[in-house]
Amino acid sequence: MNILVALDSNYIHPLKVMLKSLFLNNPGEHFRIYLMQSTIPERQLEDLSRFVAEDGQELEIVKMEQDLFCDAPVILHYTREMYYRLLAYKILPADITRILYLDPDILAINPVRELYETDLEGYLFAAAYHDVLPNRELNKIRLKSPEMKAYYNSGVLLMNLDLQRKEICEQMVFDFVEKNRVKLIMPDQDIINALYGSKIKTLDEKRYNYDARYYYYYKITTNGMCDMDYIIRNTVLLHFCGKKKPWNKNYGGKFHSLYKHYEKIADCPVNGYGTGSEKLWKQEK
């Protein structure tokens, strides 16, 4: 399976946790991880390659040149990296027909094969929208787009690269950004929703993009069906959306202990997990 990630040095740590959870919960699967980046130091990339290879998986570093998308408008504090996800079809090898983009603030706690094999006939993407908040209506008004049925979250994005190569036009994207500069809050997500909303196949958010902030909301709105049991056994991608991240101090969400569990496994070298070392981790830091 092809997995796409796009990030800078600041997200290497959560990326490792995400990948470790993906590998552990998909035994027997082979993953080729495409990492789009432009600024990560060589030493960190080598370390990441080793990390991925330890689980028998592959890492492909996709170096994005500085002059890429140089005609593209840049807004606020966002860099050109905001275009990576949307224009990946231009950069990735031509023989790849499908790829699953994943944000690094995700845990993959069940097998992803069923998601990966979603029928994308006629769709550019498959994604889930978070029906949790008044966000949806707000975003409709803000982006005023007839294409927009719902405001999809772009943290999990299954991509139909073949169709994208035919239908997505770089210049149209740049024109849209130019015209809507002031209105764009999360530029890449906004663009995908405004321009391609009708070409996105809707995924079940409870299974493929569960927003870890809203445990009680999901539980109540499903009459208790979507409880902790359901999530642990059926949710594939647990997404730690929002500003508070589980790898930072003072996080306190429902999945805190589970995240830290995977973080420990990701941090320790292969046989270091469970060695009975007398040194405590805190003392080593």
Place this chain on the structure above:
Amino acid sequence: MNILVALDSNYIHPLKVMLKSLFLNNPGEHFRIYLMQSTIPERQLEDLSRFVAEDGQELEIVKMEQDLFCDAPVILHYTREMYYRLLAYKILPADITRILYLDPDILAINPVRELYETDLEGYLFAAAYHDVLPNRELNKIRLKSPEMKAYYNSGVLLMNLDLQRKEICEQMVFDFVEKNRVKLIMPDQDIINALYGSKIKTLDEKRYNYDARYYYYYKITTNGMCDMDYIIRNTVLLHFCGKKKPWNKNYGGKFHSLYKHYEKIADCPVNGYGTGSEKLWKQEK
């Protein structure tokens, strides 16, 4: 390492979760699990033996005869099983010198070797007490025992069987129960504390008997040191004390997601965990 458990059919499920966590987090270790029981049906015992054997470990069923401890006083709704833990030294093979008793409502999330090898010179037991609550003072008054420095929790009990064979006297235990009937709330724990309190070596509760109900209390009283990171990396035994249990509906503690994670692994057959089956667990039930 020798592990002792004592329970009835109602606790087979959490026992499996506890054992699975113990096996997973102690790679390379060999465990012999002694299960003291009198009423568990043969079919369940066979299933449990298979479960333990799948991880290359051993289960020894210790059948407790009905007439065992028939001279012992029985109080309230407690059965004679309350004596199993205390009088295990009489029942277990004479060549075992040390055993670690564990309640089934525990997760073992780090290696237990260091705990198992605690120097027990001169002590009958090693255990931790929960310094969290006014319990300690209350129990001192209730049990009025000069032996009692602290009220130890008997859910994790490292036993010096050699010394117990010399120093613990069955009749003394029965006499104490007879005399204190009305005052005993948790009979086995009360007995151990009142009669043998001064012969218990104190273990660090944060590492060896962390009470999962009191996350914030532990964190605050250690100036933030005992946070989720510390626990996941250093705590060995996470104890789900109290009436609300993580395998029951409507549990909602800090370690809910972590418990459910281990529960899932324990429930699925060896290669069933992560097979990508299209059937959802809830539908199968």
